[in-house]
Amino acid sequence: MLNTFQQADHPALPKASADEAARQEFTKSFKGFIQSTLLPGLTPVYQTRVAKRFEKEHGRPPADRRDIRSGMVNDIYFQHYAAANRIAQELLWESVNGSIDRQLPELIAKARELSAAAKAELVIPEGFVPPRYVTALDIHCMPGGYCSEVAADDISVGALYDRGVYLYAMGYTGPNNDDMGRSVVNYLKHHAPDFKPRRILDMGCTVGHSTLPYKELFPDAEVWGIDVGGPCIRYAHARAAGFGLEVNFAQMNAEETTFPDEHFDLVVSHILLHETSGKAMPRIFAEAHRVLAPGGMMIHADLPPFDLMDPFTQFILDNETWYNNEPFWGAMRDMDQFALAQKAGFDLADVKFDTAPMAVMEFAAAAEGYSQEASEAVAERDFTAGEFAPGGGWEVLIARKPLDKALAA
Amino acid sequence: MSGIDMTEAERPHVIRHARGKRPQFYDTPGMDQAMSMIMVLANEMAVLRDRLDSAERVAKASGLDLAAGIEALELDQAALEEREERRQDFMRRLSTCN
Numbered sequence: 001m002l003n004t005f006q007q008a009d010h011p012a013l014p015k016a017s018a019d020e021a022a023r024q025e026f027t028k029s030f031k032g033f034i035q036s037t038l039l040p041g042l043t044p045v046y047q048t049r050v051a052k053r054f055e056k057e058h059g060r061p062p063a064d065r066r067d068i069r070s071g072m073v074n075d076i077y078f079q080h081y082a083a084a085n086r087i088a089q090e091l092l093w094e095s096v097n098g099s100i101d102r103q104l105p106e107l108i109a110k111a112r113e114l115s116a117a118a119k120a121e122l123v124i125p126e127g128f129v130p131p132r133y134v135t136a137l138d139i140h141c142m143p144g145g146y147c148s149e150v151a152a153d154d155i156s157v158g159a160l161y162d163r164g165v166y167l168y169a170m171g172y173t174g175p176n177n178d179d180m181g182r183s184v185v186n187y188l189k190h191h192a193p194d195f196k197p198r199r200i201l202d203m204g205c206t207v208g209h210s211t212l213p214y215k216e217l218f219p220d221a222e223v224w225g226i227d228v229g230g231p232c233i234r235y236a237h238a239r240a241a242g243f244g245l246e247v248n249f250a251q252m253n254a255e256e257t258t259f260p261d262e263h264f265d266l267v268v269s270h271i272l273l274h275e276t277s278g279k280a281m282p283r284i285f286a287e288a289h290r291v292l293a294p295g296g297m298m299i300h301a302d303l304p305p306f307d308l309m310d311p312f313t314q315f316i317l318d319n320e321t322w323y324n325n326e327p328f329w330g331a332m333r334d335m336d337q338f339a340l341a342q343k344a345g346f347d348l349a350d351v352k353f354d355t356a357p358m359a360v361m362e363f364a365a366a367a368e369g370y371s372q373e374a375s376e377a378v379a380e381r382d383f384t385a386g387e388f389a390p391g392g393g394w395e396v397l398i399a400r401k402p403l404d405k406a407l408a409a
Numbered sequence: 410m411s412g413i414d415m416t417e418a419e420r421p422h423v424i425r426h427a428r429g430k431r432p433q434f435y436d437t438p439g440m441d442q443a444m445s446m447i448m449v450l451a452n453e454m455a456v457l458r459d460r461l462d463s464a465e466r467v468a469k470a471s472g473l474d475l476a477a478g479i480e481a482l483e484l485d486q487a488a489l490e491e492r493e494e495r496r497q498d499f500m501r502r503l504s505t506c507n
Contacts, residue, residue: 002489002490002493002494002497003493004486004489004490004493006489017480018459018460018463018479018480018482019456019459019460022455022456022459022460023452023453023455023456025459025492025496026451026452026455026456026459026496027452029455029493029496029497029500030448030452030496030500032493032497033496033497033500033501033504036497037497037500037501037504038504079434079435080434080504082432082434083434083435083441083444084444084448084504086431086432086434087444087445087448088448090427090445091448091449091452093427094425095452097423097424097425100423101422101423101425104420104421104422104423105415105420105421136428137427137428137429138427138428138429141427141429142427143423143424143425143426143427144423144424144427145428148424150421150422150423150424151421154421156421156423156424157423157424160423322432323432325427325429369486369489371486
């Protein structure tokens with residue numbers, strides 16, 4: 001199936017020249033090629049060469065992902081696969097960065113203009129210090145990370161994330177990069193049709209990709225997106241305004257927000273937790289519990305735990321930890337999220353993992369490059385380790401705060 | 410100050426390199442850098458091919474201002490598919506190692 005998915009334009013998005021667009025399109029193709037053609041070669045290489053060599057050397061078969069990795073890193077096929085992945089990531093950011101650099105003052109001016117015309121709040125506190133796990137290195141090799149500023153009112157890394165993530169996901173998350181949020185909202189509409197959140201908080205929202213569907217599908221709710229990256233928050237606010245959606249954004253740490261107790265009916269996050277730390281994750285769960293009203297729900301859409309997978313699958317997935325500046329990626333999958341939720345104050349009986357089916361099919365009719373057939377192919381794949389986006393849907397951790405908790409206390 | 414009022418020297422620039430140690434994949438010294446260079450070349454070759462493709466399409470359609478035509482060119486579904494097919498074929502030929 002040819003992937004011709006195209007990102008939808010919006011007023012805050014950087015505009016690419018013909019050559020810039022071709023450069024970017026190549027990186028998307030390269031990622032697709034690695035996934036469709038190089039990735040499937042790893043299993044036979046492991047089975048026919050690496051596992052046998054390991055057994056010969058150690059007198060036993062590889063037992064876990066560390067054993068598998070210790071053998072695979074010496075194999076030339078794996079070296080090419082891993083190097084190609086890393087280079088694709090670097091080319092991807094560079095292809096977008098060059099385009100943003102050319103038009104940065106104009107993009108900043110445009111974002112300022114969009115934000116100024118919006119009614120929704122934009123909160124950037126003076127002297128905010130982002131946590132070290134975000135600034136110590138540039139997560140997923142994105143130059144500048146989420147927080148760097150190179151100009152007044154800078155939005156550059158926000159713009160970089162918006163376009164770069166589209167290429168990274170190869171369009172699998174839809175023309176507006178919003179499949180995760182859209183899928184969780186669909187899940188709620190299906191499983192909790194009477195749930196009408198008055199206030200919604202999206203933690204670690206970056207540029208608001210997943211935040212906006214909540215406003216779209218719960219138009220009467222007050223929606224807040226928070227993130228530690230100032231340029232991301234500014235860009236998110238301008239982007240939402242460009243879509244005509246009234247969503248509030250604030251630069252804030254999900255470990256310690258400034259919202260009052262029991263303020264929100266729904267607290268969500270999307271691919272946030274694996275970019276935090278072993279110390280921050282329990283604090284984020286506790287903070288979500290604190291700001292949730294009785295009867296409210298906490299939903300984290302992130303990576304499924306390792307204990308559900310075989311060692312070879314774990315090994316493939318853990319490549320992100322080793323090669324893509326994702327230091328917490330593997331460790332997060334070893335965390336006991338039930339225990340974390342319980343420690344945060346939730347009852348174990350009110351906590352579960354479930355799958356929110358991908359909403360990508362909804363895009364098929366309207367969006368450029370999204371044929372019905374290709375969208376179906378993305379949504380209905382089986383899970384394959386190392387492919388972007390799980391087949392079947394997104395793994396979600398759901399915890400509900402009981403209604404009677406307030407009465408009992 | 411908006412972008413229009415800025416001189417070239419005054420314009421801000423984005424950060425081009427990611428913080429964090431770059432892993433080494435190959436045993437042979439210099440191989441990692443060589444692979445990166447090869448893929449940058451491959452990328453640029455694809456850009457050129459795309460540009461030529463655009464030029465031909467524009468010329469065929471109008472025979473008018475090619476440069477302006479290329480910037481304004483909208484790829485239709487068929488064109489997107491042709492390009493993607495060509496890129497995938499190119500990478501199949503490039504990736505001969507196993």
